[in-house]
Amino acid sequence: MGVRNQLSLFVTFAKEGFEKSLLVGKFFCCLHVVNTYVCTPALAYGPSMLPTINLTGDLVLAERISTRFNKVCPGDVVLVRSPVVPRRIVTKRVIGMEGDRVSYVADPKSSDKFETVVVPKGHVWIEGDNFYESNDSRKFGAVPYGLIEGRVFLRIWPPKDFGSLGRRAE
Amino acid sequence: MAAQNFLWSFTKNCFTFGLIGLTISDRYASIVPVRGSSMSPTFNLTTDSFMGSLSDDYVLVEKFCLQKYKFSHGDVIVFCSPSNHKEKHVKRIIGLPGDWIGTPMTNDVMKVPNGHCWVEGDNPSSSLDSRSFGPVKSTMPYIRLKKLLKLLLW
Numbered sequence: 030m031g032v033r034n035q036l037s038l039f040v041t042f043a044k045e046g047f048e049k050s051l052l053v054g055k056f057f058c059c060l061h062v063v064n065t066y067v068c069t070p071a072l073a074y075g076p077s078m079l080p081t082i083n084l085t086g087d088l089v090l091a092e093r094i095s096t097r098f099n100k101v102c103p104g105d106v107v108l109v110r111s112p113v114v115p116r117r118i119v120t121k122r123v124i125g126m127e128g129d130r131v132s133y134v135a136d137p138k139s140s141d142k143f144e145t146v147v148v149p150k151g152h153v154w155i156e157g158d159n160f161y162e163s164n165d166s167r168k169f170g171a172v173p174y175g176l177i178e179g180r181v182f183l184r185i186w187p188p189k190d191f192g193s194l195g196r197r198a199e
Numbered sequence: 200m201a202a203q204n205f206l207w208s209f210t211k212n213c214f215t216f217g218l219i220g221l222t223i224s225d226r227y228a229s230i231v232p233v234r235g236s237s238m239s240p241t242f243n244l245t246t247d248s249f250m251g252s253l254s255d256d257y258v259l260v261e262k263f264c265l266q267k268y269k270f271s272h273g274d275v276i277v278f279c280s281p282s283n284h285k286e287k288h289v290k291r292i293i294g295l296p297g298d299w300i301g302t303p304m305t306n307d308v309m310k311v312p313n314g315h316c317w318v319e320g321d322n323p324s325s326s327l328d329s330r331s332f333g334p335v336k337s338t339m340p341y342i343r344l345k346k347l348l349k350l351l352l353w
Contacts, residue, residue, distance in 0.1 A: 054219065055215055055218065055219070057222070058218045058219050058221070058222040059218060061222045061225065061226065062218055062221055062222065065225060111314070112314050112315075113313050113314040114313075114314060115268040115314055116267075116268055149282070150282045150283075151280070151281055151282035151283050151284060152281070173279070173281045173282075173284060174284045175279040175281075175284030
């Protein structure tokens with residue numbers, strides 16, 4: 030009798046354990062789906078987007094819906110997977126879409142020469158707001174649209190800067 | 200009342216199952232059909248235009264390699280086309296970053312830049328690959344193919 034009781038107790042424990050882990054699994058799946066298809070937080074730091082984004086880091090929210098439906102426009106700040114270092118995600122502003130003619134200063138520290146390029150099909154041209162310190166399309170060329178990870182729409186930390194990111198200061 | 204309960208629990212189960220399935224297919228493994236003859240004889244040995252999509256090969260793809268972006272020569276990968284991010288292509292990796300590739304068309308040798316890889320189809324006569332659109336950015340590869348499961352429909 031003792032063995033049967035213990036066995037049924039074990040079965041109860043096992044069932045409850047299974048249900049709890051299923052709940053945890055469902056929560057994880059929900060988190061993954063929201064992170065991949067709806068919106069994701071990101072920490073953006075570095076000097077390349079001054080003055081829009083602080084040097085020490087801002088926590089921003091990026092949504093993935095407009096990138097899926099091709100609604101990214103010039104002037105948007107986007108999260109892009111770096112074409113040079115695949116595991117790094119960078120934050121830059123979209124300057125030109127496919128077919129646009131983009132004029133840029135290739136190396137502002139040494140010369141004032143303007144260069145013009147036509148963005149190829151399926152690519153976008155991205156630049157950092159601080160073009161003196163930004164490693165962007167001027168160095169590695171136009172970036173395929175498929176590398177855009179999300180469009181930044183809200184800054185949530187630090188609290189004094191809460192709100193949407195501004196347009197590029199001309 | 201009972202029918203409503205049943206419908207509600209059925210909807211909940213569908214939703215849960217869909218969520219779990221989507222997560223697994225995004226992060227771990229999924230099954231994709233391979234169209235076209237650019238990878239024959241590896242996939243789609245016979246392309247029957249009458250049968251069409253019924254005679255496609257179905258393959259199991261694994262996504263663990265996307266954690267570290269570690270690919271090797273000879274891997275068959277699925278990637279988004281650089282000129283149209285909605286299209287997916289299936290090709291084999293011939294060159295990794297830093298490799299020198301000889302292009303037969305122009306008798307030229309070029310080095311695969313950092314963060315890119317050179318892909319080619321197994322059937323060079325009917326394959327649109329790196330020989331036409333250049334090296335593919337290594338972050339575009341979608342998944343590595345593991346031909347564990349190759350289902351041929353009859």
